[in-house]
Structure formats: structure tokens, C-alpha cells
Amino acid sequence: MGLYPVKNTRLYEVVVNRIEDMIKTEKLKPGDKLPSERDMMELYNVSRSVIREAFRVLESKGVVKSRPGGGRYLATTTDHPMEMVSLYNIEYGTISDFIEARELIEADVARLACIRAERKDINRLKSIVNDLIYRDNLKLKEYREKDKDLEFHIALAEATHNFMLKEIMTIQIQFAKNLNIKNYINEKEWLGLCEDHMDILRAVEDKNIDKAQALIKKHIESLKSIILSEDISSRN
Amino acid sequence: MGLYPVKNTRLYEVVVNRIEDMIKTEKLKPGDKLPSERDMMELYNVSRSVIREAFRVLESKGVVKSRPGGGRYLATTTDHPMEMVSLYNIEYGTISDFIEARELIEADVARLACIRAERKDINRLKSIVNDLIYRDNLKLKEYREKDKDLEFHIALAEATHNFMLKEIMTIQIQFAKNLNIKNYINEKEWLGLCEDHMDILRAVEDKNIDKAQALIKKHIESLKSIILSEDISSRN
DNA sequence: TGTTATAAGTGGGTAGTCCAGTTAAAAGGA
DNA sequence: TCCTTTTAACTGGACTACCCACTTATAACA
Numbered sequence: 001m002g003l004y005p006v007k008n009t010r011l012y013e014v015v016v017n018r019i020e021d022m023i024k025t026e027k028l029k030p031g032d033k034l035p036s037e038r039d040m041m042e043l044y045n046v047s048r049s050v051i052r053e054a055f056r057v058l059e060s061k062g063v064v065k066s067r068p069g070g071g072r073y074l075a076t077t078t079d080h081p082m083e084m085v086s087l088y089n090i091e092y093g094t095i096s097d098f099i100e101a102r103e104l105i106e107a108d109v110a111r112l113a114c115i116r117a118e119r120k121d122i123n124r125l126k127s128i129v130n131d132l133i134y135r136d137n138l139k140l141k142e143y144r145e146k147d148k149d150l151e152f153h154i155a156l157a158e159a160t161h162n163f164m165l166k167e168i169m170t171i172q173i174q175f176a177k178n179l180n181i182k183n184y185i186n187e188k189e190w191l192g193l194c195e196d197h198m199d200i201l202r203a204v205e206d207k208n209i210d211k212a213q214a215l216i217k218k219h220i221e222s223l224k225s226i227i228l229s230e231d232i233s234s235r236n
Numbered sequence: 237m238g239l240y241p242v243k244n245t246r247l248y249e250v251v252v253n254r255i256e257d258m259i260k261t262e263k264l265k266p267g268d269k270l271p272s273e274r275d276m277m278e279l280y281n282v283s284r285s286v287i288r289e290a291f292r293v294l295e296s297k298g299v300v301k302s303r304p305g306g307g308r309y310l311a312t313t314t315d316h317p318m319e320m321v322s323l324y325n326i327e328y329g330t331i332s333d334f335i336e337a338r339e340l341i342e343a344d345v346a347r348l349a350c351i352r353a354e355r356k357d358i359n360r361l362k363s364i365v366n367d368l369i370y371r372d373n374l375k376l377k378e379y380r381e382k383d384k385d386l387e388f389h390i391a392l393a394e395a396t397h398n399f400m401l402k403e404i405m406t407i408q409i410q411f412a413k414n415l416n417i418k419n420y421i422n423e424k425e426w427l428g429l430c431e432d433h434m435d436i437l438r439a440v441e442d443k444n445i446d447k448a449q450a451l452i453k454k455h456i457e458s459l460k461s462i463i464l465s466e467d468i469s470s471r472n
Numbered sequence: 473t474g475t476t477a478t479a480a481g482t483g484g485g486t487a488g489t490c491c492a493g494t495t496a497a498a499a500g501g502a
Numbered sequence: 503t504c505c506t507t508t509t510a511a512c513t514g515g516a517c518t519a520c521c522c523a524c525t526t527a528t529a530a531c532a
Contacts, residue, residue, distance in 0.1 A: 008304060011516070012292055036482060047517045049285055052483085053292045056248055060293040068244060068483045069524035094399070101400035108340040163330070164337035164411075168404055175400075247485070272513060283486045288514085304514045305493035477530070486521080492514095499508070 011046050015054035018044065023063070023074065024178075030076040034064065095179070099224045102172055106153070106220060109169065110212040112160035113204050121159035125201050128152050132194045144190060147177050152197045159204070184227045193222060247282050251290035254280070259299070259310065260414075266312040270300065331415070335460045338408055342389070342456060345405065346448040348396035349440050357395035361437050364388050368430045380426060383413050388433045395440070420463045429458060 022028045035043065040051045055072060058064040066072050113121070128151050132143060143149070150173045157169035182190065196219040203212035258264045271279065276287045291308060294300040302308050349357070364387050368379060379385070386409045393405035418426065432455040439448035 008515090013296075016296075038482080049288070049518095050516070052285070053289055055483095056289045057293050057296040060249075060252075060296075066483065067525080069481085070526075071482060097398040097400045100398055101404065104344040104401075105341065105404075162333040162336055164333045164408070165340075168337065168341075168407070171404070171407070172400070244484085274513080285487095286485070291514095302514065303494080305512080306495075307513060473532100475530105475532075477528105479528075480526085482523100482525075484522080484524100486519105488518085488520105490515105490517080494513070495511085497508105497510080499506105501506075502504085 011050045012053035012057070015040075015044055015046065015050060016057055019054065019058065020063075028074050030074055032074045034072040034074060036071060095181070095227060096224075098172070098175060098179070099220060099227070103217065103220045103224075105165070105168060105172070106156075106216050107213050109157050109160055109165055110200070110204070110216040111209050112162065112165070113156050114207045114209045114212050116161050117159040117204055117207075121155070122201075122205050125152065125155050125159065125204070128155055129194075129197050129201055133198060140191075144182065144187075147173075147182065149190070149194050149197070150176060156200075156204070181227065185223075189222075189226050193219065193226075196222070247286045248289035248293070251276075251280055251282065251286060252293055255290065255294065256299075264310050266310055268310045270308040270310060272307060331417070331463060332460075334408070334411060334415070335456060335463070339453065339456045339460075341401070341404060341408070342392075342452050343449050345393050345396055345401055346436070346440070346452040347445050348398065348401070349392050350443045350445045350448050352397050353395040353440055353443075357391070358437075358441050361388065361391050361395065361440070364391055365430075365433050365437055369434060376427075380418065380423075383409075383418065385426070385430050385433070386412060392436070392440070417463065421459075425458075425462050429455065429462075432458070 019028070019034075028034070034040075037048050037051050037055075041048045044051070055064055055066065059066055063075055064072055065075055117125075128148075132140070132149055135143065154166065154169055154173055157166040160166070185193070196215065200212060200215045200219065203215055255264070255270075264270070270276075273284050273287050273291075277284045280287070291300055291302065295302055299311055300308055301311055353361075364384075368376070368385055371379065390402065390405055390409055393402040396402070421429070432451065436448060436451045436455065439451055
């Protein structure tokens with residue numbers, strides 16, 4: 001018997017996801033009044049307590065504000081930037097801010113990774129890169145769906161042996177996933193970005209700081225120009 | 237009547253705080269089994285649903301794992317680094333990692349702030365600095381208690397007009413608060429750090445990038461040496 | 473028309489129940 | 503005595519029904 005059969009999804013999680021989806025698809029907008037608990041329990045066919053649990057976690061994230069007697073309202077973007085912005089699709093500047101931040105931080109990460117990466121870090125990076133490079137089309141499609149390429153960046157941050165940097169990177173990557181940035185990238189471009197990882201890895205392995213930084217910078221520049229220069233509607 | 241009387245603390249929040257406090261004070265350690273819902277409702281004198289709501293938010297934060305039929309367990313540090321590490325007091329390297337990350341990021345923040353800060357950003361920074369500089373002892377003590385000095389750094393990040401950088405800074409500052417870093421700093425040292433802010437502000441106002449970066453770096457170096465060099469037990 | 477009662481609605485919280493899975497203790501067999 | 507099996511207690515997941523204080527919109531009144 002498995003020691004970790006913990007994967008049972010709870011009902012409240014389903015409700016949370018549904019609500020967050022409605023925010024993502026802009027069926028709910030900042031400041032909007034949400035349906036009452038009583039209405040929601042009918043809508044989702046769950047008990048009131050499940051609805052309340054769902055709202056507790058949204059509340060603690062700062063996504064929703066509850067006014068006793070007065071209903072619940074979707075927070076505004078200024079109430080809690082991170083959680084909110086990541087739910088709303090692409091406002092002006094959002095992505096360019098994201099990329100700018102990554103450019104700055106990842107350069108530092110690359111430098112520290114060159115200095116501090118150990119054998120096991122390098123091996124982990126290698127296995128991630130190989131997973132993506134030598135794969136048939138079917139697997140590749142699956143990996144792309146799962147944003148498996150982004151793991152490289154987290155592993156790189158891990159190689160700095162600084163938990164804070166890893167945490168910051170994780171947050172950024174999570175943000176990229178929520179934003180569905182891959183929708184802006186076609187298959188060929190995506191493969192190109194994956195191949196960049198190999199070069200970066202080599203530079204880190206050689207402890208060539210300048211090269212690693214240059215490559216990371218180029219990598220993110222590519223990402224930037226792919227996302228920002230092209231017309232979204234003409235893709236995918 | 238106020239439009240925002242939202243400050244009613246909810247019971248579940250109290251429970252969440254109590255549990256997090258127990259983690260901070262190491263009455264609860266990673267992997268520990270928590271009391272059952274039934275026991276907890278007696279302990280805190282609230283209904284079972286309040287306990288469950290509290291656990292839902294801890295669960296969604298990754299601090300607690302629930303096993304239906306098997307009880308609840310405190311997560312380990314690896315399960316969700318940020319949330320966990322910030323609850324446990326000072327492990328080896330935690331603080332130095334934190335400071336290293338801040339050093340890197342804040343240098344970039346200072347640079348961008350110099351370039352992009354507008355009048356209103358400068359004014360906000362000024363009001364924060366003034367609040368701390370020209371104050372009687374009583375007020376100062378209160379401000380220190382509330383970590384009011386740290387607002388400067390968030391406002392500085394805000395001056396970059398990059399929401400992601402502000403978010404990252406906010407996370408770091410929140411982390412510093414949770415860690416109670418001020419306990420390692422005596423009053424004189426704290427005042428010194430506050431005064432640094434004034435100089436940094438001036439450099440930003442003058443758009444003197446090199447100076448701003450140098451000052452921020454010095455500021456964080458001071459912080460570092462205060463915290464890491466001294467014997468904790470001999471202070472405060 | 474403008475104010476004031478009034479009723480409906482809302483989130484906050486409690487209590488009690490049922491269920492399926494886990495866990496540990498008691499019973500049984502070797 | 504030791505190991506297996508059965509049983510009973512416990513645990514989290516979920517539901518239902520109820521009460522409260524506060525908000526809000528409606529209706530009654532001046």
C-alpha cells in the first residue's frame with residue numbers, strides 16, 4: 001500500500017480552480033460582485049461549507065474580499081498584484097515587466113550557478129536537457145503541454161544553492177505557466193529555446209561565467225522578441 | 237458609514253496565526269502529526285468548520301498535508317520552501333541566502349529606480365524617510381516594532397514601475413518580517429540603517445545610478461555584517 | 473418627494489450527522 | 503509465544519440545518 005495516496009482532490013480545490021478559471025477567462029473582472037454562497041452551492045452542486053472553504057483560500061490569497069452581510073467581491077489588481085495579475089491575461093506591460101525581471105535575475109543566477117554548481121546539479125540539468133532534446137514528436141508535444149522546458153530554469157537556480165533565488169525563480173516560472181506564455185511561441189521557436197538550454201548548460205559546466213551570462217541573456221532576449229514582436233492572432 | 241469596514245478578523249485567521257506561531261516557536265516541527273479536528277475545536281473553542289477552514293488555507297499554502305482517515309501532518313521544508321522556511325527560525329544559511337539575493341536584486345532595482353522614478357515616487361520615498369528620521373523616541377519604537385523602515389525598499393521597487401520587481405521585493409520584505417530580523421539589530425544600528433535610506437533617496441532623485449547602487453550595496457552590507465557577525469545571545 | 477420602517481439577503485459561525493479510509497487494539501490460530 | 507486476522511475507534515471529507523449580526527433593497531409613511 002502506498003504511503004502517499006494523498007492525491008485525492010478535495011472539492012474545495014475544484015471550486016477554487018473553477019473560480020480562478022472564470023477570472024482568467026475574464027468572466028469575472030476586478031471589483032465584480034460574486035454570487036452568494038447559497039447560489040454558488042446550487043451552481044456547483046456542493047455544500048455551503050465547501051464553497052466557504054474555497055473562498056477562505058481565495059481570501060487568504062487576496063483574490064477575493066468578503067464583506068459580512070454585503071457579499072463577496074473580486075479584488076482589484078492593486079490589492080494583491082502577484083496573485084491577481086497572474087490570473088488576468090496579459091495586461092499592458094505585464095509580460096515585458098516579467099521578462100525584464102527575469103533578465104536581471106537570471107543573469108545573476110547563471111553567474112552563481114557557474115561558481116557553485118556541483119556534480120549532482122550538473123547531472124540534474126543534463127537529464128532535463130536530454131529529456132527535451134532527444135525525443136519523438138509525441139513526447140515533445142506532451143512535454144511542451146506540461147511546460148517541462150521551464151524546469152531547466154528552476155534547476156539552474158537550484159544550482160546556486162541559494163534557496164531564496166530558487167524560490168524567486170519558482171515564482172516567476174509559475175507565473176509564466178499561469179500566463180500561458182507558450183501560446184505565443186510556435187513549435188519551431190520553442191525547440192530553439194530548448195536547444196539554448198544545452199549551450200547554457202555547457203557554459204555552466206565549464207564554469208565560464210561570461211559565456212553563461214551572455215547565453216542566458218540571449219535566451220531571454222529571444223523569448224522577448226518572440227512574444228512581444230509578433231501578432232498573437234496569427235499564431236498557433 | 238465606512239465603505240470598508242472589512243477589518244473584522246475571522247476566526248479561521250486566528251487559528252491560522254496560532255498554528256503558524258507554534259511552527260515559528262518550534263512547538264511544531266516538520267513532519268509532526270497535528271491534533272485531530274475534534275481535538276482542535278476543543279483546544280481553540282471554535283467549531284469544527286472553523287478549524288477546517290484554517291487548515292484549508294494552510295493546506296493550499298503547502299504548510300500542512302491532510303491524509304483522509306490518517307490525520308494531518310506538518311509539511312517538510314522541501315515540500316514548499318518559501319512558506320516553510322519563513323516559518324522556521326533561522327536555519328544555517330537561510331539569512332545569508334536571503335541577504336545575497338537582496339544584494340543582487342536591489343542593485344538592479346536601484347538602477348531602474350534612478351531611470352524611471354517619477355515625482356510621485358520620489359515624494360512617496362521622501363515621506364517614508366521623513367517619517368522615520370524626524371520622530372520622537374516613542375514613535376520610533378512603534379515604527380520599529382512595525383518594521384516601518386522596510387516600506388522604503390518596497391517603495392523603491394515600486395519606483396521601477398515593474399510590478400514583478402515590486403512583487404519580488406515584497407516577498408523578500410515579508411520574509412524578513414517573518415524571520416524577525418530586527419531582533420538581531422540593536423537600536424543604534426537600526427537608526428543607522430534608516431539614515432542610509434535618506435542618502436539612497438538623494439542619489440535616486442539625482443538619477444545618479446552608480447552612487448545609488450553603491451549606497452544600496454553598502455546598506456545591505458551593513459545589514460549583513462550586523463546580523464551575521466555578532467553573537468545573537470548578547471543582543472537586545 | 474424624502475424619510476423611515478421593514479423584510480429579504482449575506483457572510484460568520486455552530487452543531488450534528490454520515491461516510492470511507494486509516495490505524496491500532498483485541499481476538500484467533502499456529 | 504508469535505504472527506495473522508478481525509474488529510473497533512479514530513480521522514478527514516462532505517452535507518444539512520440552524521442562528522446571528524449586518525447590509526441592502528423594498529415598501530410604507532409623512
